[in-house]
Amino acid sequence: MNRVRATRLIGSSFGLVFVQANAGALPEPVSIPLRVLAVAAFLFLGLFNRRPAPEAATAPAPRFGGRYWLVAAAEVVGIAAGLAVINKAFHTPTATVGWIAFVVGVHFFGLATAWSRPQLRVLGGSMAACGAIGMTLAFLGAPAAAVSTVAGILPGVFLFASVWWSSRPQPS
Numbered sequence: 001m002n003r004v005r006a007t008r009l010i011g012s013s014f015g016l017v018f019v020q021a022n023a024g025a026l027p028e029p030v031s032i033p034l035r036v037l038a039v040a041a042f043l044f045l046g047l048f049n050r051r052p053a054p055e056a057a058t059a060p061a062p063r064f065g066g067r068y069w070l071v072a073a074a075e076v077v078g079i080a081a082g083l084a085v086i087n088k089a090f091h092t093p094t095a096t097v098g099w100i101a102f103v104v105g106v107h108f109f110g111l112a113t114a115w116s117r118p119q120l121r122v123l124g125g126s127m128a129a130c131g132a133i134g135m136t137l138a139f140l141g142a143p144a145a146a147v148s149t150v151a152g153i154l155p156g157v158f159l160f161a162s163v164w165w166s167s168r169p170q171p172s
Contacts, residue, residue, distance in 0.1 A: 003063070005049075008163050012046030014104070015159030022097060022152025025144045038156065045163045063115065071110035078103040095138035098151035102131025105155070123162045127155045 019038035023031040082099040086092055108124025111117070134151020 006064075008049055008167060009046045011159050011163040012042045015156045015163065016042040016046075018101075018152050018156030018159060022148035022156070025148035025152075027145075034153065038160075041160045045160060045167070049163075049167055051167045051169070067114035068111070071107055071114055074110065075103055075107040078106070090139070092138050094142075094144050094147050095135045097148055098131045098134030098136075098138055100131070101134060101151045101155045102128050105129070105131055119166075120162075123158060126158045130155045130158070 016038050020035055023034045023038070025031075026034065079100055082103060083096055086095045086099055105124045105126065105128030108120045108127065112120035112124065131151050134147050137150060138147045
């Protein structure tokens, strides 16, 4: 598997995780079709997508080297530290999904630099904004379904959309 396919698989896998982990907060008539659509998107974008990357001729391939692992480690530490504070100091467990989305979004800024892919900043900013809004909703006492939709499902959709966008044919 080449690096471009690996990044698509990773992106669509996390899109699937975000949707599956948060769809349970929604009523079953909404959550079940949403979960099925997420699995279909994962299969289509992550496993069966054999299209070459349109930018493959001009952009460097993403490298899973030291800079990548530094960004990933910072993400893990950031998530763990934030979850401890949210749960132990603020006692607002519904805000955890927002924190995770925020940190994952911020990590895309590091990846954009490490991989020389500035377009990842759009995904990062979108996910971080969803996370910040989700945390705000949670701290204001909004229903779990609203928080999960804004901070969990929407970032999952953004991840799927980013994988799709990166693999669409470029107009000539």
